[in-house]
Structures are given as structure tokens and as C-alpha cells.
Amino acid sequence: xxxxxxxxxxxxxxxxxxxxxxxxxxxxxxxxxxxxxxxxxxxxxxxxxxxxxxxxxxxxxxxxxxxxxxxxxxxxxxxxxxxxxxxxxxxxxxxxxxxxxxxxxxxxxxxxxxxxxxxxxxxxxxxxxxxxxxxxxxxxxxxxxxxxxxxxxxxxxxx
Amino acid sequence: xxxxxxxxxxxxxxxxxxxxxxxxxxxxxxxxxxxxxxxxxxxxxxxxxxxxxxxxxxxxxxxxxxxxxxxxxxxxxxxxxxxxxxxxxxxxxxxxxxxxxxxxxxxxxxxxxxxxxxxxxxxxxxxxxxxxxxxxxxxxxxxxxxxxxxxxxxxxxxxxxxxxxxxxxxxxxxxxxxxxxxxxxxxxxxxxxxxxxxxxxxxxxxxxxxxxxxxxxxxxxxxxxxxxxxxxxxxxxxxxxxxxxxxxxxxxxxxxxxxxxxxxxxxxxxxxxxxxxxxxxxxxxxxxxxxxxxx
Numbered sequence: 144x145x146x147x148x149x150x151x152x153x154x155x156x157x158x159x160x161x162x163x164x165x166x167x168x169x170x171x172x173x174x175x176x177x178x179x180x181x182x183x184x185x186x187x188x189x190x191x192x193x194x195x196x197x198x199x200x201x202x203x204x205x206x207x208x209x210x211x212x213x214x215x216x217x218x219x220x221x222x223x224x225x226x227x228x229x230x231x232x233x234x235x236x237x238x239x240x241x242x243x244x245x246x247x248x249x250x251x252x253x254x255x256x257x258x259x260x261x262x263x264x265x266x267x268x269x270x271x272x273x274x275x276x277x278x279x280x281x282x283x284x285x286x287x288x289x290x291x292x293x294x295x296x297x298x299x300x301x302x
Numbered sequence: 303x304x305x306x307x308x309x310x311x312x313x314x315x316x317x318x319x320x321x322x323x324x325x326x327x328x329x330x331x332x333x334x335x336x337x338x339x340x341x342x343x344x345x346x347x348x349x350x351x352x353x354x355x356x357x358x359x360x361x362x363x364x365x366x367x368x369x370x371x372x373x374x375x376x377x378x379x380x381x382x383x384x385x386x387x388x389x390x391x392x393x394x395x396x397x398x399x400x401x402x403x404x405x406x407x408x409x410x411x412x413x414x415x416x417x418x419x420x421x422x423x424x425x426x427x428x429x430x431x432x433x434x435x436x437x438x439x440x441x442x443x444x445x446x447x448x449x450x451x452x453x454x455x456x457x458x459x460x461x462x463x464x465x466x467x468x469x470x471x472x473x474x475x476x477x478x479x480x481x482x483x484x485x486x487x488x489x490x491x492x493x494x495x496x497x498x499x500x501x502x503x504x505x506x507x508x509x510x511x512x513x514x515x516x517x518x519x520x521x522x523x524x525x526x527x528x529x530x531x532x533x534x535x536x537x538x539x540x541x542x543x544x545x546x547x548x549x550x551x552x553x554x555x556x557x558x559x560x561x562x563x564x565x566x567x568x569x570x571x572x573x574x575x576x577x578x579x580x581x582x583x584x585x586x587x588x589x590x591x592x593x594x595x596x597x
Contacts, residue, residue, distance in 0.1 A: 146308060163307060163354070186345065187341075190408050193408055200407055201408055201411040202338075206337065206412070207341070210334075210337075212310070257407070272407050274494040275406020276408075
């Protein structure tokens with residue numbers, strides 16, 4: 144039997160029917176057409192499907208879509224405005240902090256969560272916080288630099 | 303994942319009634335909290351329940367409170383929230399550190415201490431810290447509640463003391479008094495995203511004169527389940543944690559450690575690391591007894 148779910152995604156009310164076995168990631172991609180969140184591993188190891196659920200950072204591959212009834216989901220699609228990229232996104236571009244790009248949405252969502260908790264993290268803190276976001280292309284250095292530069296810009300300091 | 307029904311009762315009574323009905327109907331029921339272990343196990347076909355009961359809408363499982371002398375951490379409270387709770391961060395820095403070692407930031411946003419305990423991995427990081435701190439498991443039964451010390455809750459690898467129809471509701475511990483400190487440390491080949499080769503938790507309390515009045519040392523990943531190394535604690539009581547007392551505690555812990563050899567370390571290596579970690583953890587807990595610090 145399908146489950147009827149009413150929830151909120153990126154500030155908009157959303158309603159869908161899904162199988163009880165569907166994950167939030169399945170529904171985001173297949174029902175709602177939000178394909179920014181990626182399925183890397185499906186087991187919570189790679190972080191490519193990172194979203195926020197009621198403000199908590201989580202892997203959407205390990206959340207049942209049915210669990211989101213009455214909750215609030217934030218995905219990569221809600222990060223930029225129609226006018227401008229988020230500083231994390233512009234700095235990832237500027238630093239060439241991506242190659243294939245599959246890990247990038249998860250890194251942006253996770254790094255944004257970190258900077259909201261701690262606007263001035265050390266490099267070590269960024270590395271620890273993003274340990275659950277795997278990137279197989281860049282070697283991480285440019286990603287970490289982009290996050291630190293974005294943080295500086297968001298604090299109003301020259302990056 | 304194999305098909306299942308999903309329900310999320312919103313009260314203790316509704317949860318108890320649904321559990322009883324499922325038991326009567328012979329439905330294979332699985333409780334869901336953070337799901338970071340459960341969903342992986344279901345995707346891999348290791349578990350195939352017919353009914354998922356999500357307990358996160360039962361208020362008691364989301365409690366994070368200090369009531370008089372007791373700290374309560376609801377069974378489905380996510381790790382990120384538990385470690386940031388002021389009393390946990392200040393009075394249980396060892397437990398807070400153990401929580402911080404669970405998986406990644408994303409996993410900590412969902413994974414619960416209750417789930418970590420029910421999953422009953424021999425290497426679960428929070429379990430030795432919970433045991434050393436004297437946590438009790440509060441369990442919902444068919445007709446009431448029962449409590450069990452955490453060290454008696456895990457009964458083997460992946461096995462716990464919950465009977466059919468029972469659910470872990472919360473973890474409770476006495477709030478430590480003055481001159482008390484806890485610590486948890488583990489050994490892993492990598493600094494992050496790894497599983498403990500050995501983990502040791504300690505809670506020490508000093509008397510007015512600075513002598514150790516009580517000492518609880520819990521060992522993880524050196525036996526099928528984490529356990530209280532009573533002789534190691536006893537070796538410290540009445541001392542000031544002098545080097546020879548630490549050596550005695552380490553020797554007592556190594557004597558009761560029964561590690562296996564696997565890809566993460568040989569039994570002999572694990573036993574020796576267990577001794578090293580006991581000394582480090584006791585020294586750290588001792589420092590916290592005097593500074594009350596949250597290092």
C-alpha cells in the first residue's frame with residue numbers, strides 16, 4: 144500500500160504518494176524531479192545525497208520518505224537564489240573544487256550546515272566535518288580551501 | 303528492500319498497543335529510530351521486517367532533560383543533538399567525545415544512542431562510555447516499564463536483552479557530583495570514519511582529599527560485548543592515580559580483555575592497546591576530576 148506524505152521541501156509544501164520502502168532520496172529524484180542529490184553508495188558512507196531534515200544534516204538515502212510527514216526538508220536546489228550562487232558554490236567554482244561534480248551537491252549542503260553552526264571554522268574542523276563527503280577526483284584540498292574562502296567572504300572578510 | 307508497512311505511533315500507549323497487536327498477529331516488527339544501521343541492514347537483506355515502527359514521534363524517545371539528579375537521553379535523540387546538550391558537554395565530556403566518534407556529521411544528524419546500543423556492535427563507541435557513566439536502559443514492556451544497567455543490556459554480538467514486544471525508550475544516568483570526571487578514547491588506524499580496534503571509557507570520582515573514591519572502567523571491542531572491568535576500577539580506588547596504580551589498572555584490564563584477531567588487529571595487539579588506553583583514559587578522567595574541564 145502506498146503512503147501519502149505531506150511535507151515541505153525547500154520551503155514549499157509538497158505532497159506525494161510513495162512505497163513504504165522508498166527513501167527520501169528516491170522520492171526527491173524520481174517523484175519530485177529534484178535530481179541534485181546524488182546516490183553514490185546508498186549506505187550513508189559517501190554523503191553525495193546530503194540534505195537537512197528539520198535542520199539536521201543527514202543522508203537522504205538512509206531516510207524513509209514516509210518519515211518526512213510534516214517535517215521540513217532542505218536540498219541542494221534550495222541553496223542558490225535565482226539571482227546568485229551561494230558563496231560556497233562560487234568559491235568551489237573559483238577554486239576548481241570539483242571535477243566530475245557528483246560529490247559537490249552533498250559537499251555544499253554539508254558545508255553550509257557547518258558554516259551556520261560555526262562561521263569561522265579551522266581547516267582541521269572543516270576536514271573533520273566533511274569526512275563523510277567522499278570525493279574521488281580532487282584530493283579535497285581545493286574543496287577545503289573553497290569552504291574556508293566562502294566562510295571568510297560570508298564573515299565579510301576578504302577571501 | 304523487501305516490502306514492509308510503515309507506521310509512526312505518536313504516543314507511548316499507541317506504541318504499546320501496536321506492538322501488542324503486531325505480536326498477536328505474528329508480524330515481524332522492527333523499531334526504527336535514526337535508521338543509519340537499520341536501513342543499511344535492510345538494503346543488504348540482513349533484516350526483512352514486515353512492519354517498521356518509527357518511534358521518533360513518541361515524545362519519551364525524544365526527551366533530552368535533566369530532572370533533579372538524573373540525565374535522560376531519549377532512545378531516538380540524534381547524536382548531534384545529544385553531544386551538544388549543555389549537561390552532556392559539561393559533565394560527560396567523555397561520553398560527548400564517544401558520541402562525536404560515531405560515523406560522519408551526516409550520520410550523527412540521525413543516528414541515536416539508543417540505536418547504537420540496540421545494534422550492539424562490540425565496537426560501538428558510546429557503549430563503554432555509557433557503561434562507565436552508570437547509564438541505565440529504560441525499557442517499555444507490555445504492561446509497564448523496566449530498567450536494566452547498560453552493561454546488562456547488550457547480550458552478545460548484535461544481540462540485546464529486549465524481549466519480543468519491548469522497546470528501549472531512554473537512557474538515564476545520575477548527574478555526577480563534584481570532583482568527578484569521565485573520559486573515552488579509542489584506537490583506530492585512521493583518525494576519522496573508522497571502527498574502534500579497542501575503546502575504553504572511565505568515570506572517576508575523588509574524595510575531599512583527592513583520593514579516588516570510585517572508579518568505573520569499561521572496555522569495548524575486546525570481547526563480544528563491552529563490559530565493566532571491575533578489577534581495573536578496584537585497582538585505582540584508594541590511590542591518587544599514581545603511575546603504579548595506573549599500571550595495576552592496566553594489568554587488571556588486560557587480564558580480563560578477551561579480544562579476537564581480525565583484519566583490524568591481532569588479539570595480542572588489542573590486549574596491549576587496551577592497557578595503554580586504560581592508562582590514558584584514567585589520566586584524562588583524573589584531570590577532569592580536578593579541573594571539571596570539558597577538554
